[in-house]
Amino acid sequence: xxxxxxxxxxxxxxxxxxxxxxxxxxxxxxxxxxxxxxxxxxxxxxxxxxxxxxxxxxxxxxxxxxxxxxxxxxxxxxx
Numbered sequence: 232x233x234x235x236x237x238x239x240x241x242x243x244x245x246x247x248x249x250x251x252x253x254x255x256x257x258x259x260x261x262x263x264x265x266x267x268x269x270x271x272x273x274x275x276x277x278x279x280x281x282x283x284x285x286x287x288x289x290x291x292x293x294x295x296x297x298x299x300x301x302x303x304x305x306x307x308x309x310x
Contacts, residue, residue: 232281232305238273239303241290257303267291272303281305 234257241249243266253259253272268290274283284304292299 234305237276239270240273241268241270243268263292265292265295267293270301277305280308282308 233255234253235255237253237257237259239251239253239259239261241261241263243249243263245266249261249263249268251259251261270288270290271286272283274286277283282305284306286303288301288303290299290301
């Protein structure tokens with residue numbers, strides 16, 4: 232499954248939006264200032280056969296961290 236070019240969006244508590252695109256294997260890299268965010272992935276990029284298990288991830292970056300990892304899980308839609 233090609234997971235490239237899926238738009239990942241982070242919205243902070245003030246409504247500012249940050250975006251990036253995933254790589255072929257689904258990995259993405261986004262640099263964000265300290266704050267609280269809601270992350271989501273463009274669900275329509277998966278087509279009709281798949282869906283994100285959870286597509287709203289709350290992220291608290293109010294304390295310094297060098298690296299943070301987030302995983303969006305994808306499952307096949309029920310037939």
